[in-house]
Amino acid sequence: MPADIHVFRCLQDNIGVLVHDPATGACAAIDAPEEAAVVRALEERGWQLSHILVTHRHADHVQGIAGLKARYGCRVVAPKKSASEVPGADQSAGEGDRVVVGDLSAEVWDTPGHCRDHIAYWFGAEKALFAGDTIFTLGCGRVMESSMDEMWHSLERFAGLPDDTRVYSGHDYVLSNAKFALAADPENEAVQRRAAEAERAAKEGRFLVPSTIGEEKATNPFLRAGEPALARSVDKAGAPANEVFAALREWKNRF
Numbered sequence: 524m525p526a527d528i529h530v531f532r533c534l535q536d537n538i539g540v541l542v543h544d545p546a547t548g549a550c551a552a553i554d555a556p557e558e559a560a561v562v563r564a565l566e567e568r569g570w571q572l573s574h575i576l577v578t579h580r581h582a583d584h585v586q587g588i589a590g591l592k593a594r595y596g597c598r599v600v601a602p603k604k605s606a607s608e609v610p611g612a613d614q615s616a617g618e619g620d621r622v623v624v625g626d627l628s629a630e631v632w633d634t635p636g637h638c639r640d641h642i643a644y645w646f647g648a649e650k651a652l653f654a655g656d657t658i659f660t661l662g663c664g665r666v667m668e669s670s671m672d673e674m675w676h677s678l679e680r681f682a683g684l685p686d687d688t689r690v691y692s693g694h695d696y697v698l699s700n701a702k703f704a705l706a707a708d709p710e711n712e713a714v715q716r717r718a719a720e721a722e723r724a725a726k727e728g729r730f731l732v733p734s735t736i737g738e739e740k741a742t743n744p745f746l747r748a749g750e751p752a753l754a755r756s757v758d759k760a761g762a763p764a765n766e767v768f769a770a771l772r773e774w775k776n777r778f
């Protein structure tokens with residue numbers, strides 16, 4: 524039975540996600556940005572929280588854990604590299620490990636870049652990727668603790684997933700990401716359409732999560748660092764994609 528996946532806003536711009544297995548009733552929250560918002564989402568659907576799958580240790584991803592664990596007694600899966608810094612961690616996971624939520628199962632990928640401990644959860648049977656702050660709709664996370672090359676490698680791995688993979692990211696920054704994508708890839712009609720869609724969604728109080736790998740490959744300037752148009756936009760025609768990626772990321776930091 525396919526998973527029910529519910530997304531909702533937390534805090535200012537974080538995105539909460541619940542992954543519910545209808546066969547067993549198990550339910551995982553991806554990160555725990557805000558206890559009250561997660562509880563509300565669970566109660567609206569009549570789901571019981573059995574797991575919290577943490578993507579990285581930043582406060583806006585773990586601060587709801589203690590309250591949720593006290594309320595539901597759920598099992599907390601934390602990145603291996605930061606398990607000691609994640610409150611209430613019961614289990615740690617890194618590259619190649621499997622995490623099971625009822626009958627659903629995810630493969631864990633190390634995706635350093637935004638921070639050194641970052642992991643992503645790939646539910647292959649669901650074609651659903653929970654990517655935390657590695658990739659965003661039309662953007663990517665800031666590179667803070669790892670190298671630009673490590674971040675590029677993490678994004679390249681995502682780009683190798685099937686085009687119809689649904690991508691759930693940890694924040695909604697789509698309007699500012701759309702502005703940057705228009706500046707970096709101005710001739711790309713798919714970016715223009717997507718930017719207009721992002722504006723419409725924001726006016727209606729929606730956000731563009733999940734996205735798909737196919738949509739991101741067509742419009743996300745960071746995944747498109749291997750395209751000549753993007754290399755030209757940072758004066759790096761002919762340079763390898765990892766160098767173009769680093770230049771794009773540095774430009775976005777100042778944008």
Ligand SMILES: [Zn+2]
Nearest residue numbers: 579581637656
């Ligand atoms: Zn973060």
